[in-house]
Amino acid sequence: MHPANDQNESNGPDYMATIGDRVRAIRARRGMARKELSSQSDISERYLAQIEGGKANISIMLLQRLAAAMGVPVQDILPQQEQQVLPPPLRDLLERLSPAQLDEAYPLLVRHFDMNKGQHCGVALIGLRGGGKSRLGQMLGERLNVPYIRLNGLIEQLAGMDIGEIMALGGQPAYRRFEREALEYVIERHPLSVVEAGGSLVSESETFQRLLNRFHTVWIKASPEEHMQRVIDQGDTRPMQGHTHAMDDLKRILVERDADYRRADAVLDTSHRSVEDSFAELLSLTRPYLTSPTAVNQ
Ligand SMILES: Nc1ncnc2c1ncn2[C@@H]1O[C@H](COP(=O)(O)OP(=O)(O)OP(=O)(O)O)[C@@H](O)[C@H]1O
Ligand SMILES: O=C(O)C1=C[C@@H](O)[C@@H](O)[C@H](O)C1
Ligand SMILES: [Mg+2]
Missing domain, CATH: 3.40.50.300 (P-loop containing nucleotide triphosphate hydrolases)
Incomplete structure (x- = not known):
């Protein structure tokens, strides 16, 4: 991730907005309707809409459930990932390959x-x-x-x-x-x-x-x-x-x-x-x- 983005994302609203963008993008990549994600994660559709809209200050526990329901690690949803070398879609693809x-x-x-x-x-x-x-x-x-x-x-x-x-x-x-x-x-x-x-x-x-x-x-x-x-x-x-x-x-x-x-x-x-x-x-x-x-x- 670009360092300048990390800095912008570290303030509250931007941070939540980035989480929202990431959740929406991962859900789209997975081809999951919000309704489906709601039932898989046991998070209400209304709250999911707030998360995706960057309006929810999601708890750690819910974040874990959300990530598990979409089949991605929690860090894929979080904005600051300075340690991450590969972009998530590429890493996701490689992780799915057999040796x-x-x-x-x-x-x-x-x-x-x-x-x-x-x-x-x-x-x-x-x-x-x-x-x-x-x-x-x-x-x-x-x-x-x-x-x-x-x-x-x-x-x-x-x-x-x-x-x-x-x-x-x-x-x-x-x-x-x-x-x-x-x-x-x-x-x-x-x-x-x-x-x-x-x-x-x-x-x-x-x-x-x-x-x-x-x-x-x-x-x-x-x-x-x-x-x-x-x-x-x-x-x-x-x-x-x-x-x-x-x-x-x-x-x-x-x-x-x-x-x-x-x-x-x-x-x-x-x-x-x-x-x-x-x-x-x-x-x-x-x-x-x-x-x-x-x-x-x-
Ligand atoms: N495990 C194997 N792998 C390859 N060839 C084998 C094997 N076992 C037996 N052979 C036989 O060994 C022979 C190898 O001859 P080939 O003409 O392919 O060698 P070459 O490396 O092309 O030699 P040259 O430099 O003379 O052209 C073939 O007749 C082939 O059937
Ligand atoms: O191994 C060799 O020394 C040779 C092999 C032939 O394929 C030819 O390259 C040539 O006759 C010499
Ligand atoms: Mg030969």
């Missing part, structure tokens, strides 16, 4: 105001090969009806050649240039999407920073053994040849990138879990960043 709904509300508000500043473009999945970025990313896009974009696929489209050819022709620098170009393409063309980053994007600090700034990022991780087994199960043994060495390499890469992957906004560990189970958690972690404020209940 799970509050968890949902927080990122929604964060996202909403960030979106006003043009910050967020959706969700980006980062992590090492075989974590489940493609599998889970596709499911997420389909479920929430937003495009799923595999950055490596887009790089190949923009370059007009596959990743192997890019590497052969221009090496890592060329790949990094196309990677950045692909990310900017997504930011410009897609207001909301699920982006799968290549496992090594995090090693390119400027591109990674851009991704962190524009997306809600999730590190999709697994144990080294599962990363390895899943990639082998997909029939791709290229980076895993040599077995013990391959496993050592994988572990080393995970350690090397650990600090970068940890910069993600959230972490999803898919080790020893079913795809469905991992997806359910990913959905709850990211839904607020992929739905428009008008589609909260989607």
